[in-house]
Amino acid sequence: MRQGKYPFVIGFLAAPVALYCVFVVSPVVQAFQLSFTQWRGFAPPKWIGLDNYRRLVEDGNFWKAISHHAILLVALPLITIVISLFFSFLLNVGGRSRGGVTTGIWGSKFYRVVFFLPQVLAVAIIAVLFQTVYRPNESGLINGVLMKLGLDPVFFLVDKNIALWSIIGVLVWQAVGFYVVLFSAGMSSIPSDIYEAAALDGAGKFTLFFRVTLPLLWSTLQVAWVYLGIAAFDAFAVVNVLSIGNNGGPDGATTVLAIEIYRNMQESKLGYASAMGVALFFLSITFAALTLRVSRRETVEYS
Amino acid sequence: MSQLPDSTSDLSRRSLLRGAAAAGLLVIPTTSLLSACATGGDDTPDTPAGGGEKSDKNPLGVKEDAQLEVVIFNGGYGEKYATDVHEPLYKKAFPNATVKHSSTQEISTILQPRFAAGDPPDFVNNSGTKLMDFGALVADQQLADLTPLWDAPSVDDPSKKVRDTVVAGTVDVGSFNGKPFVLYYVSTVFGLWYSGKLFKDKGWTVPDNWDAFLTLLGDIKKEGIIPYAYAGKNAPYYQYNVILTHAAKIGGGDVLKNIDNLEDGAWKVDAVKQAAEAWGSLIGKGLMDKSHEGLIHTEVQLQQNQNKVAFYPSGDWLEGEQAKTTPPGFEYQMATLPSLSSSDKMPAGTLRATAGEGYVVPAKGKNVAGGMEYMRQMLSKEGGRGFTEVVKAPTVVLGASEGYAFPPGVASSQKALAAAGANVVNLFFDGWYKDLESEARVATNELMFGRINADQFCERMQKKADEVKKDDAVTKFKR
Numbered sequence: 001m002r003q004g005k006y007p008f009v010i011g012f013l014a015a016p017v018a019l020y021c022v023f024v025v026s027p028v029v030q031a032f033q034l035s036f037t038q039w040r041g042f043a044p045p046k047w048i049g050l051d052n053y054r055r056l057v058e059d060g061n062f063w064k065a066i067s068h069h070a071i072l073l074v075a076l077p078l079i080t081i082v083i084s085l086f087f088s089f090l091l092n093v094g095g096r097s098r099g100g101v102t103t104g105i106w107g108s109k110f111y112r113v114v115f116f117l118p119q120v121l122a123v124a125i126i127a128v129l130f131q132t133v134y135r136p137n138e139s140g141l142i143n144g145v146l147m148k149l150g151l152d153p154v155f156f157l158v159d160k161n162i163a164l165w166s167i168i169g170v171l172v173w174q175a176v177g178f179y180v181v182l183f184s185a186g187m188s189s190i191p192s193d194i195y196e197a198a199a200l201d202g203a204g205k206f207t208l209f210f211r212v213t214l215p216l217l218w219s220t221l222q223v224a225w226v227y228l229g230i231a232a233f234d235a236f237a238v239v240n241v242l243s244i245g246n247n248g249g250p251d252g253a254t255t256v257l258a259i260e261i262y263r264n265m266q267e268s269k270l271g272y273a274s275a276m277g278v279a280l281f282f283l284s285i286t287f288a289a290l291t292l293r294v295s296r297r298e299t300v301e302y303s
Numbered sequence: 304m305s306q307l308p309d310s311t312s313d314l315s316r317r318s319l320l321r322g323a324a325a326a327g328l329l330v331i332p333t334t335s336l337l338s339a340c341a342t343g344g345d346d347t348p349d350t351p352a353g354g355g356e357k358s359d360k361n362p363l364g365v366k367e368d369a370q371l372e373v374v375i376f377n378g379g380y381g382e383k384y385a386t387d388v389h390e391p392l393y394k395k396a397f398p399n400a401t402v403k404h405s406s407t408q409e410i411s412t413i414l415q416p417r418f419a420a421g422d423p424p425d426f427v428n429n430s431g432t433k434l435m436d437f438g439a440l441v442a443d444q445q446l447a448d449l450t451p452l453w454d455a456p457s458v459d460d461p462s463k464k465v466r467d468t469v470v471a472g473t474v475d476v477g478s479f480n481g482k483p484f485v486l487y488y489v490s491t492v493f494g495l496w497y498s499g500k501l502f503k504d505k506g507w508t509v510p511d512n513w514d515a516f517l518t519l520l521g522d523i524k525k526e527g528i529i530p531y532a533y534a535g536k537n538a539p540y541y542q543y544n545v546i547l548t549h550a551a552k553i554g555g556g557d558v559l560k561n562i563d564n565l566e567d568g569a570w571k572v573d574a575v576k577q578a579a580e581a582w583g584s585l586i587g588k589g590l591m592d593k594s595h596e597g598l599i600h601t602e603v604q605l606q607q608n609q610n611k612v613a614f615y616p617s618g619d620w621l622e623g624e625q626a627k628t629t630p631p632g633f634e635y636q637m638a639t640l641p642s643l644s645s646s647d648k649m650p651a652g653t654l655r656a657t658a659g660e661g662y663v664v665p666a667k668g669k670n671v672a673g674g675m676e677y678m679r680q681m682l683s684k685e686g687g688r689g690f691t692e693v694v695k696a697p698t699v700v701l702g703a704s705e706g707y708a709f710p711p712g713v714a715s716s717q718k719a720l721a722a723a724g725a726n727v728v729n730l731f732f733d734g735w736y737k738d739l740e741s742e743a744r745v746a747t748n749e750l751m752f753g754r755i756n757a758d759q760f761c762e763r764m765q766k767k768a769d770e771v772k773k774d775d776a777v778t779k780f781k782r
Contacts, residue, residue, distance in 0.1 A: 038776050040436070040439040040442060040443050041415055041418075041419060041439065042415075042418050042419060042439060042440060042443035042445045043443035043444065043445075048776075051776075134597075135597065135598070136593070136594035136596070136597040136598070137592075137594040137598070153594065155593065155594070155596070155597060156597075157597055158535070158593070158594075158596045158597040158752075244535060244536050244596065244597065244748070245536065245537065245539070245741075245744060245745065245748075246536075246537060247741070249745065249748070250596070250745075250748060250749075251745050251748070251749060252745075263741070266436075266737070267436070267737040267738055267741075268436040268438070268439035268737070269776070
């Protein structure tokens with residue numbers, strides 16, 4: 001093994017590293033290069049230094065997108081995690097304890113499948129589905145019911161005040177299933193004797209959850225937060241299909257960075273779009289680094 | 304005419320793996336790999352290729368046996384008109400030539416990389432939601448100047464130049480700063496569309512002045528029909544088109560010319576303000592429905608087919624687009640915009656007409672002369688007639704659809720066009736300045752659904768127009 005160890009390792013690494021370089025590293029490096037140029041996509045790019053970044057600072061839509069990311073960054077993980085934790089607690093330890101062993105509520109296996117279902121659908125399909133759910137007239141799923149009841153329709157995606165929240169609703173609906181499964185896995189790895197011991201000491205459901213489950217799930221929660229935070233920097237497909245004008249409308253009320261990048265590309269401002277891409281790149285990286293740092297805690301190892 | 308986004312990643316697993324293996328072999332000579340990507344090389348433009356002997360039958364000097372590569376947008380008009388009409392015409396003129404035909408719904412996805420790499424096809428139908436930006440193509444000198452085509456003798460009558468065999472304004476529509484680069488082929492007329500049957504049954508006639516028009520909308524509302532609608536989600540441009548055409552009617556054709564030329568204060572003139580005020584007042588009077596801001600064009604058009612909506616602004620592609628959902632006897636009709644007052648500068652029949660569906664010859668194609676010759680064949684009477692018979696839409700070729708029985712809607716719009724005579728206006732900024740166009744869509748929704756007033760509309764548009772004017776990264780056009 002000692003002989004030829006490096007050729008062996010390199011042999012295995014060459015293909016994936018090359019793939020990674022061609023399809024990930026090189027586009028990123030190129031985006032950095034392009035962000036200093038003015039390029040329409042036909043003739044070669046023209047170097048313009050920091051002009052794109054100067055323009056970025058003055059771009060109202062860019063700042064709108066950033067502020068929406070700030071809302072998404074807090075709301076999306078928070079709502080998703082709270083709902084998924086609640087569901088997975090019910091599925092795993094929310095039921096009656098039988099012979100000292102805690103179990104999920106009745107029918108939990110069925111619910112698990114139901115919760116996971118949205119995860120199997122492509123994002124674009126989900127967005128198209130919600131187009132019908134949110135449709136502002138009597139043929140919309142929600143408004144159809146409201147109007148039958150004689151209530152005024154709610155203009156989910158049209159009303160500037162609730163458009164972004166309607167989008168967040170879709171993102172949460174789609175994400176919850178995955179995190180229910182993730183947290184369930186985390187919970188099932190918590191030894192049941194801990195629950196037993198706590199239960200013997202007279203702990204109720206609430207105490208069990210807050211004193212046992214939550215602390216022992218910490219590292220899983222942390223992962224979930226990072227994943228969801230990164231998802232909060234995307235949201236492109238849902239906004240693109242659902243928003244008014246398909247570009248973050250009404251009047252930029254639901255726009256996100258990926259939408260702004262796409263729009264500028266369509267307007268043949270590829271250099272400027274790249275500059276936004278670079279900004280997005282640093283935002284996501286900073287977020288991931290920060291979260292991992294802030295939420296660092298000792299992890300518990302079961303012996 | 305838009306489609307839902309659908310995935311078209313054609314990268315098969317096999318070709319991916321093959322690429323990966325190749326990449327692995329390269330042991331990552333990073334710099335060369337990186338520079339080989341998207342931005343392409345800076346080839347010096349070749350001299351217009353494909354030269355042959357010029358003759359009476361071959362005025363553009365096409366090389367008789369050269370291959371011609373044609374790419375058609377397979378959208379609302381399909382590709383049959385190309386494969387069944389125009390390509391055979393070309394083959395008839397040049398029996399030794401081969402025509403390489405392909406079609407796609409994603410023009411820019413397929414062709415932009417080829418342009419960047421200096422290897423474009425010879426003839427492109429640049430259209431659809433994924434069309435390439437014409438302004439950018441022109442600014443980057445990717446398109447062949449079509450002057451030789453327009454000055455060439457026409458197929459049917461060699462004593463006439465091609466430019467004299469098409470509807471007036473066709474050459475201008477495809478010109479950038481006075482140079483023709485695009486052939487717009489389909490004659491398009493804009494107006495207000497309604498069901499001839501519904502209006503006949505109810506005894507309504509479309510008046511030619513604004514006050515009577517408002518009264519009619521009120522009567523329609525009493526019948527439980529939404530008087531006026533457009534699709535706010537994806538088609539607000541149908542409505543700014545109405546507002547601006549109306550503004551031209553009030554203040555004369557120069558109103559639009561000034562807007563296109565980004566003149567100072569062009570959006571803040573009284574004509575634009577009055578038009579915006581008139582149309583913006585509908586929602587407050589309950590003559591429009593709020594839910595339409597969240598619907599797409601096909602949803603609203605379907606409602607019109609169900610007689611839930613009376614007037615719908617659109618171009619004359621509407622009838623063909625709706626053919627499948629239109630109930631028998633619906634009988635589409637088109638009305639022109641009513642006059643706002645007796646002091647309007649242009650008469651009631653004034654309308655916006657233009658030529659649509661763009662075709663270009665790439666400057667770096669291998670057979671530039673062939674691409675233009677293909678256009679010359681399209682512009683023959685036989686070419687125009689064949690197109691009209693296949694897709695049921697009129698072309699810019701004069702007299703090509705004579706005697707052809709159009710369906711009622713297009714027949715009425717053609718009649719309106721003939722009646723308008725010289726009172727035809729057009730606008731160009733929407734194709735020249737994408738940024739300004741996006742802003743016009745947003746501002747139109749804001750205005751029409753009652754969140755801003757006419758003054759704020761003009762203010763907002765002027766601000767954006769000024770920004771575009773100041774931005775030296777944007778190539779400017781004049782007409």
